[in-house]
Amino acid sequence: xxxxxxxxxxxxxxxxxxxxxxxxxxxxxxxxxxxxxxxxxxxxxxxxxxxxxxxxxxxxxxxxxxxxxxxxxxxxxxxxxxxxxxxxxxxxxxxxxxxxxxxxxxxxxxxxxxxxxxxxxxxxxxxxxxxxxxxxxxxxxxxxxxxxxxxxxxxxxxxxxxxxxxxxxxxxxxxxxxxxxxxxxxxxxxxxxxxxxxxxxxxxxxxxxxxxxxxxxxxxxxxxxxxxxxxxxxxxxxxxxxxxxxxxxxxxxxxxxxxxxxxxxxxxxxxxxxxxxxxxx
Numbered sequence: 001x002x003x004x005x006x007x008x009x010x011x012x013x014x015x016x017x018x019x020x021x022x023x024x025x026x027x028x029x030x031x032x033x034x035x036x037x038x039x040x041x042x043x044x045x046x047x048x049x050x051x052x053x054x055x056x057x058x059x060x061x062x063x064x065x066x067x068x069x070x071x072x073x074x075x076x077x078x079x080x081x082x083x084x085x086x087x088x089x090x091x092x093x094x095x096x097x098x099x100x101x102x103x104x105x106x107x108x109x110x111x112x113x114x115x116x117x118x119x120x121x122x123x124x125x126x127x128x129x130x131x132x133x134x135x136x137x138x139x140x141x142x143x144x145x146x147x148x149x150x151x152x153x154x155x156x157x158x159x160x161x162x163x164x165x166x167x168x169x170x171x172x173x174x175x176x177x178x179x180x181x182x183x184x185x186x187x188x189x190x191x192x193x194x195x196x197x198x199x200x201x202x203x204x205x206x207x208x209x210x211x212x213x214x215x216x217x218x219x220x221x222x223x224x225x226x227x228x229x230x231x232x233x234x235x236x237x238x239x240x241x242x243x244x245x246x247x248x249x250x251x252x253x254x255x256x257x258x259x260x261x262x263x264x265x266x267x268x269x270x271x272x273x274x275x276x277x278x279x280x281x
Contacts, residue, residue: 005134008092008114008127018136019083023066023108025097026056027115028086030257031128033059036137041080044068045097047227055224055253058262072098074105082108086131088258090116115258117180117203124182128258142260149264150190152271157191158278162270163215164194164252166204166223167230170237173212174204174223181254183263184221187270209239218277220244221252221270248273
C-alpha cells in the first residue's frame with residue numbers, strides 16, 4: 001500500500017511503503033519520541049553545538065546526534081540511512097534546521113511542519129499527532145493531561161505580570177513578544193497577563209536589563225536553551241539581581257517538543273508559579 005503525507009509547505013511525500021527510519025531536527029524528534037516514533041538520528045540548528053541541547057532533546061539521550069548548523073552535512077544524515085527527514089518550518093517555505101540540498105544528497109526527502117507564530121498551539125500539536133500516526137506511532141495520549149494543565153492555568157491566572165525573555169549577556173536581553181510565540185499566546189488566551197516588551201524586533205525586542213526591570217514583571221519565563229546565557233553568568237549584573245529580587249523565575253524552552261505531554265508540563269509549571277504568587281498577594 002502506498003504512503004503519503006502533505007507537509008505544511010504544501011509538499012506531498014509519497015512512498016511505496018511507510019517510512020521506517022526517521023531522522024529529525026531535535027525538537028521534532030523529541031515530539032515524535034513522545035508520540036511513539038523512535039528517530040534513528042537527530043540534529044540541531046545553527047543555534048546548537050557539537051553536543052545536543054538537553055533542554056530540547058530530553059529523552060533522546062540514546063539517539064545518535066548528527067551535528068548542527070555547519071557541522072551537519074549530508075554524510076552525517078546518510079550515516080543513519082533515513083527514509084525521511086522531519087524538520088520544522090517557521091515560514092511555511094523552507095525547513096528550519098537542515099537544507100533541502102543536504103537531505104537530498106543523503107537520499108531522503110524533507111517533511112516540515114509549521115511551528116511559527118502564525119500557527120496556534122492546538123494546530124501544531126494536531127499536526128504532529130497526524131504525522132506520528134502516519135509513521136506508525138501511538139495516537140496522542142496526553143490530551144487529558146494538557147486539558148488539566150490548561151484548567152490549572154485558568155484557575156491561577158490573576159493580575160500578575162509575566163515577561164518571557166532570553167538572556168543575551170551582561171548588557172543585553174531579548175524580550176519575547178507573546179503574540180509571536182504559540183505557547184505564550186496560548187497562555188494569554190487562558191488568562192495570563194503578559195508584558196509587552198516595547199519597540200524593535202519581530203519575535204524579540206533586544207534591549208537592556210534595566211528596561212526589563214522597569215517593566216516590573218511578577219513572573220519571568222527565562223529561556224533555558226544552551227544558546228541563552230545562563231543565570232550563573234549574570235551574577236555580576238546589578239539589573240539581573242534587581243529583576244530576580246522582585247520576580248519569580250521559571251524556565252522556558254521556546255523549542256519544546258510538539259507533544260501534548262511536553263506542553264502540559266510547561267503549562268503546569270506556569271500555573272504552579274502563578275498560584276504561589278497569587279497566594280502571596
